[in-house]
Amino acid sequence: MIEVEGLRKTYGDFAAVVDSTFSVEEGEVFGIVGPNGAGKTTTLKVLAGLVDPTDGEVEVAGFASDDPEMRRQLGFLPEESPLYEEMTPLSYLRFFADLYDVPREAANERIEAALDRLELDHRERRLGDMSKGMKRKVAIARSLVNDPDVLVYDEPASGLDPVTTNSVLEFTHELRETGKTVVFSAHNLYHVESVCDRVAVMNEGRIVARGSVDGIRERHGETTYRVFTDVSPARTDALVEILGDRDDLDSPDALDAAIEEVGDRFRTTVPTMDAVEAVREAAAAAGGEVVDIRTREPSLEDVFLDIVGRPMPGRYTGGGGVEAADGGNDGDGERASDETRPAEPPEGAE
Numbered sequence: 611m612i613e614v615e616g617l618r619k620t621y622g623d624f625a626a627v628v629d630s631t632f633s634v635e636e637g638e639v640f641g642i643v644g645p646n647g648a649g650k651t652t653t654l655k656v657l658a659g660l661v662d663p664t665d666g667e668v669e670v671a672g673f674a675s676d677d678p679e680m681r682r683q684l685g686f687l688p689e690e691s692p693l694y695e696e697m698t699p700l701s702y703l704r705f706f707a708d709l710y711d712v713p714r715e716a717a718n719e720r721i722e723a724a725l726d727r728l729e730l731d732h733r734e735r736r737l738g739d740m741s742k743g744m745k746r747k748v749a750i751a752r753s754l755v756n757d758p759d760v761l762v763y764d765e766p767a768s769g770l771d772p773v774t775t776n777s778v779l780e781f782t783h784e785l786r787e788t789g790k791t792v793v794f795s796a797h798n799l800y801h802v803e804s805v806c807d808r809v810a811v812m813n814e815g816r817i818v819a820r821g822s823v824d825g826i827r828e829r830h831g832e833t834t835y836r837v838f839t840d841v842s843p844a845r846t847d848a849l850v851e852i853l854g855d856r857d858d859l860d861s862p863d864a865l866d867a868a869i870e871e872v873g874d875r876f877r878t879t880v881p882t883m884d885a886v887e888a889v890r891e892a893a894a895a896a897g898g899e900v901v902d903i904r905t906r907e908p909s910l911e912d913v914f915l916d917i918v919g920r921p922m923p924g925r926y927t928g929g930g931g932v933e934a935a936d937g938g939n940d941g942d943g944e945r946a947s948d949e950t951r952p953a954e955p956p957e958g959a960e
């Protein structure tokens with residue numbers, strides 16, 4: 611439903627988006643996450659036909675992004691959506707339905723259905739007097755008046771209270787059950803995890819990972835083991851010392867920092883089963899024993915911090931139009947599996 615190949619957008623010699631390749635299947639909810647300035651909004655605006663790409667191919671619902679027909683197939687929700695303050699939700703939404711030439715009866719049905727589902731009361735109230743959450747719901751309803759196949763939402767739940775956030779996210783999730791394809795950006799990784807089928811992680815203009823949330827987590831996150839050790843209070847220093855002295859562990863320093871007192875036990879967080887065995891031996895040497903081992907899966911947030919913490923090649927083209935280093939994606943086999951595209955893979959990665 612959406613094909614993006616080698617997308618690049620530069621402003622002067624600054625690259626807002628660099629060699630970005632991804633596709634979104636029909637009926638999929640696809641999330642774009644990344645820190646401030648990563649290039650999410652620019653990518654979405656290109657998809658919505660509001661910004662021309664400097665380079666690359668973009669196709670939405672079978673139309674090139676510069677084809678005016680493409681906009682008719684699309685509902686765009688910008689990050690900030692100023693509404694005509696003097697209008698009411700109903701008059702505002704009917705106005706947009708008219709712009710799209712939606713027959714009055716179909717428009718009314720669509721508007722009522724969207725506002726009912728979004729639980730928007732006060733439909734005759736002036737938009738200027740509505741809360742931020744209400745306005746956001748009206749803007750979401752606006753994105754649906756032309757019954758588009760593709761919805762592009764920039765931070766749909768930004769700045770909303772938890773109840774309204776949930777309602778908006780649930781609604782986003784439900785859209786795919788009606789056959790819509792949704793691309794949205796978010797900062798809140800929990801939102802992305804709860805709603806998206808697949809995600810792209812952007813950093814400094816590049817897609818540095820993409821795939822299912824679980825796939826990305828598996829590739830990037832590290833499972834850690836929490837080992838709970840019971841040692842008599844008189845022997846606790848001995849345990850810490852023995853563990854700190856182990857030079858057969860990946861990182862004795864990190865291990866040392868990871869020993870915490872939890873109630874009358876010690877909790878040691880280690881990265882491998884070998885390290886778990888090392889803790890077991892140390893506990894025995896200190897006259898205690900391991901009483902519990904828990905596995906901790908990485909959250910998307912752990913993964914995100916790991917990925918975006920990596921250095922990226924420069925974004926400035928120096929006027930020549932060529933990046934300091936090539937990164938991003940090569941575009942092949944994007945749909946086949948979960949993929950990651952670190953711009954500069956650290957040694958030994960992948």
Ligand SMILES: Nc1ncnc2c1ncn2[C@@H]1O[C@H](COP(=O)(O)OP(=O)(O)OP(=O)(O)O)[C@@H](O)[C@H]1O
Pocket residue numbers: 621625626644645646647648649650651652653
């Ligand atoms: N019209 C423009 N002219 C110059 N630079 C721009 C323009 N639009 C965006 N940029 C720059 O491109 C980079 C990416 O911006 P973009 O808005 O796409 O990031 P974002 O990931 O959506 O960030 P945020 O999460 O803060 O909204 C930023 O450094 C931004 O300043």
